[in-house]
Amino acid sequence: MSLLMENQFCELPPDKAIDTKTFLDTVSHIPAFFDCLGSKVFSIIKSDINGNITKIRAVYVTNPAKYTTLEDIVVAEREAHGAEWPKIGATLALMWLKRGLRFIQILLQSLADGDRDENNPNLIRVNITKAYEQALKRYHGWIVQKIFNAALLAAPYRSNFLKALSKGEEVKEEDCLANMRQFLVNYTATIDAIYEMYTNLNAELDYTV
Amino acid sequence: MSLLMENQFCELPPDKAIDTKTFLDTVSHIPAFFDCLGSKVFSIIKSDINGNITKIRAVYVTNPAKYTTLEDIVVAEREAHGAEWPKIGATLALMWLKRGLRFIQILLQSLADGDRDENNPNLIRVNITKAYEQALKRYHGWIVQKIFNAALLAAPYRSNFLKALSKGEEVKEEDCLANMRQFLVNYTATIDAIYEMYTNLNAELDYTV
Ligand SMILES: CCCCCCCCCCCCC/C=C/[C@@H](O)[C@H](CO[C@@H]1O[C@H](CO)[C@H](O)[C@H](OS(=O)(=O)O)[C@H]1O)NC(=O)CCCCCCCCCCC
Ligand SMILES: CCCCCCCCCCCCC/C=C/[C@@H](O)[C@H](CO[C@@H]1O[C@H](CO)[C@H](O)[C@H](OS(=O)(=O)O)[C@H]1O)NC(=O)CCCCCCCCCCC
Numbered sequence: 002m003s004l005l006m007e008n009q010f011c012e013l014p015p016d017k018a019i020d021t022k023t024f025l026d027t028v029s030h031i032p033a034f035f036d037c038l039g040s041k042v043f044s045i046i047k048s049d050i051n052g053n054i055t056k057i058r059a060v061y062v063t064n065p066a067k068y069t070t071l072e073d074i075v076v077a078e079r080e081a082h083g084a085e086w087p088k089i090g091a092t093l094a095l096m097w098l099k100r101g102l103r104f105i106q107i108l109l110q111s112l113a114d115g116d117r118d119e120n121n122p123n124l125i126r127v128n129i130t131k132a133y134e135q136a137l138k139r140y141h142g143w144i145v146q147k148i149f150n151a152a153l154l155a156a157p158y159r160s161n162f163l164k165a166l167s168k169g170e171e172v173k174e175e176d177c178l179a180n181m182r183q184f185l186v187n188y189t190a191t192i193d194a195i196y197e198m199y200t201n202l203n204a205e206l207d208y209t210v
Numbered sequence: 211m212s213l214l215m216e217n218q219f220c221e222l223p224p225d226k227a228i229d230t231k232t233f234l235d236t237v238s239h240i241p242a243f244f245d246c247l248g249s250k251v252f253s254i255i256k257s258d259i260n261g262n263i264t265k266i267r268a269v270y271v272t273n274p275a276k277y278t279t280l281e282d283i284v285v286a287e288r289e290a291h292g293a294e295w296p297k298i299g300a301t302l303a304l305m306w307l308k309r310g311l312r313f314i315q316i317l318l319q320s321l322a323d324g325d326r327d328e329n330n331p332n333l334i335r336v337n338i339t340k341a342y343e344q345a346l347k348r349y350h351g352w353i354v355q356k357i358f359n360a361a362l363l364a365a366p367y368r369s370n371f372l373k374a375l376s377k378g379e380e381v382k383e384e385d386c387l388a389n390m391r392q393f394l395v396n397y398t399a400t401i402d403a404i405y406e407m408y409t410n411l412n413a414e415l416d417y418t419v
Contacts (some may be wrong), residue, residue: 041419144364151356210250
């Protein structure tokens with residue numbers, strides 16, 4: 002589980018404010034997660050998420066002192082952009098990024114919880130589908146949903162996926178899942194805090210692509 | 211047909227050498243073609259093709275005098291990269307770019323020729339499928355082929371597509387098709403010349419993605 006363990010998210014402070022720089026540095030290791038799925042098909046998703054991160058970073062570097070926390074950015078953009086907000090800038094990028102992060106979170110959680118298709122114990126389609134339904138499906142029109150269903154066929158075997166997450170090392174399955182649970186603690190808390198912020202600031206949109 | 215007519219390809223010289231700078235300047239207008247398909251689904255393809263062009267340009271600008279023609283680049287990379295070539299650098303980018311260009315060429319040619327599904331005269335799925343089968347299908351594994359079939363459902367109506375190519379102007383269908391035929395002359399010759407070069411230099415690969 003090196004990929005995840007080496008890049009753990011930080012514990013949140015009591016006010017759940019997320020430090021922008023720390024977040025960007027940690028989250029920039031997440032796109033590599035899609036390489037663990039093993040097929041070129043997923044590199045498209047990797048670039049979408051990479052694009053989100055680049056966009057947020059581009060706003061951050063214009064004024065690091067002003068944009069100390071993620072909330073600082075979203076609030077500043079709300080003031081700057083009027084009616085176009087929140088479908089703009091880093092606010093939009095983070096809106097989509099959090100959905101991709103949530104997808105990964107639910108997928109890992111589902112594996113850690115032992116959700117399985119008993120007839121196909123070495124497939125992770127049930128776990129991917131669960132994550133997709135909870136994190137993304139409602140934001141996708143029926144054509145992208147169909148594309149998801151086709152892409153699902155490229156999902157790796159469970160054993161290969163766990164091995165890839167461990168950077169190819171032979172780690173015992175139980176150790177791998179334990180690492181996953183460890184990683185999920187701060188990761189989930191961070192994502193929850195971003196979702197909460199979007200709700201509180203009324204920054205969430207539900208248009209479909 | 212403004213989109214195409216305003217950015218026509220140049221006539222080739224007798225030796226069919228393609229001037230790199232002219233080619234890059236003209237071809238950089240092609241990705242906008244995918245916006246005419248009207249759905250966000252196709253922006254993925256637009257970025258793939260944009261990436262190819264960026265990669266070729268990046269090599270060109272390192273030494274414009276050395277890389278006057280596209281063939282100069284491919285030959286120089288063959289010498290520089292040994293066994294990794296041709297799956298590398300601008301050679302790889304142009305290999306894929308030409309397939310995307312061929313896809314567009316066959317699609318336009320099929321429309322200009324009046325190929326139609328008589329039961330659905332306002333759909334262009336037959337034309338898109340023809341272009342896909344001739345230009346791309348053999349380089350795509352079965353999962354990407356399935357994704358293509360799903361994406362095909364997002365194809366625009368014929369009338370909307372022609373209107374988008376005319377940048378929203380109400381152009382008579384016959385005028386639009388005449389413009390298309392005009393555009394196709396140098397465009398097709400250019401693509402043919404690139405394919406010929408890849409055959410002659412033994413630079414073509416047929417792996418699937
Ligand atoms: C030749 C044949 C090919 C035919 C064409 C095929 C084309 C296929 C395209 C399918 C869609 C791929 C997924 C990408 C979807 C993206 O459209 C969405 C929205 O993307 C957002 O859009 C915004 C504007 O609305 C901004 O541009 C955001 O950008 S901004 O930064 O500029 O603001 C951008 O992220 N992102 C998403 O839905 C996020 C997806 C995240 C993770 C998904 C995990 C799924 C894993 C599946 C495993 C089985
Ligand atoms: C949340 C749910 C989402 C789930 C995930 C969905 C993901 C969907 C992904 C589907 C594939 C999209 C099409 C892109 C395919 C690309 O993979 C291929 C090869 O792409 C090449 O690959 C090389 C390495 O092998 C280099 O990286 C090249 O890059 S390099 O420049 O670095 O050398 C690169 O262009 N290009 C292609 O096949 C070219 C396609 C061109 C045009 C196609 C027109 C089709 C129109 C269809 C109309 C109906």
